[in-house]
Amino acid sequence: MASSGNKNINAKLVLLGDVGAGKSSLVLRFVKDQFVEFQESTIGAAFFSQTLAVNDATVKFEIWDTAGQERYHSLAPMYYRGAAAAIIVFDITNQASFERAKKWVQELQAQGNPNMVMALAGNKADLLDARKVSAEEAEIYAQENSLFFMETSAKTATNVKDIFYEIAKRLPRVQPAENPTGMVLPNGPGATAVSSSCCA
Numbered sequence: 001m002a003s004s005g006n007k008n009i010n011a012k013l014v015l016l017g018d019v020g021a022g023k024s025s026l027v028l029r030f031v032k033d034q035f036v037e038f039q040e041s042t043i044g045a046a047f048f049s050q051t052l053a054v055n056d057a058t059v060k061f062e063i064w065d066t067a068g069q070e071r072y073h074s075l076a077p078m079y080y081r082g083a084a085a086a087i088i089v090f091d092i093t094n095q096a097s098f099e100r101a102k103k104w105v106q107e108l109q110a111q112g113n114p115n116m117v118m119a120l121a122g123n124k125a126d127l128l129d130a131r132k133v134s135a136e137e138a139e140i141y142a143q144e145n146s147l148f149f150m151e152t153s154a155k156t157a158t159n160v161k162d163i164f165y166e167i168a169k170r171l172p173r174v175q176p177a178e179n180p181t182g183m184v185l186p187n188g189p190g191a192t193a194v195s196s197s198c199c200a
């Protein structure tokens with residue numbers, strides 16, 4: 001069937017991962033092209049939106065940046081429920097954060113949307129000297145679990161736009177009825193709303 005021009009796709013995306021893995025920093029880099037050395041730990045969750053043009057579609061990501069601290073774990077289903085995509089983030093210099101990422105993958109496989117596009121981000125790829133998780137190990141794990149894997153650096157911007165772009169390419173082109181996000185904006189100091197677009 002011939003394509004009928006550009007499609008507009010709304011996609012709820014959630015970031016999950018250990019405390020300090022760099023979830024907020026990846027979002028800040030993607031949405032504002034900024035990086036801060038001392039990013040504060042997220043409280044609850046924060047919301048952002050960002051539009052990305054891919055070949056055949058314009059994807060509006062509705063991004064939930066969750067808090068990695070264990071005490072917020074029970075809130076996570078609110079954010080991944082109905083999500084079209086997830087980025088599970090670990091820190092390549094921290095083996096425990098990779099183990100935590102695997103736990104998130106298991107939880108999403110058990111309770112998330114079965115068609116969810118899942119990306120595994122090995123973040124802080126600029127800190128090569130401190131690496132504890134090899135790219136090979138993460139790649140094998142990703143392949144075995146139907147995720148795609150990229151090493152990213154929020155600091156240098158390496159692969160940040162690319163990981164969102166790869167997700168955008170993989171999203172189903174047929175949208176389910178009306179906005180499935182059921183979105184309720186969070187309260188509290190971690191909550192931020194940003195709307196912008198990029199990438200002609």
Ligand SMILES: Nc1nc2c(ncn2[C@@H]2O[C@H](COP(=O)(O)OP(=O)(O)OP(=O)(O)O)[C@@H](O)[C@H]2O)c(=O)[nH]1
Nearest residue numbers: 020021022023024025037041042068124153154155
């Ligand atoms: N060198 C380097 N540091 C990074 C990178 N990404 C994040 N950081 C730093 O790591 C720390 C934690 O980053 P955050 O973005 O707050 O991590 P988070 O996963 O959102 O943490 P929580 O909100 O506590 O769950 C901050 O000091 C960041 O500056 C990166 O790619 N490279």
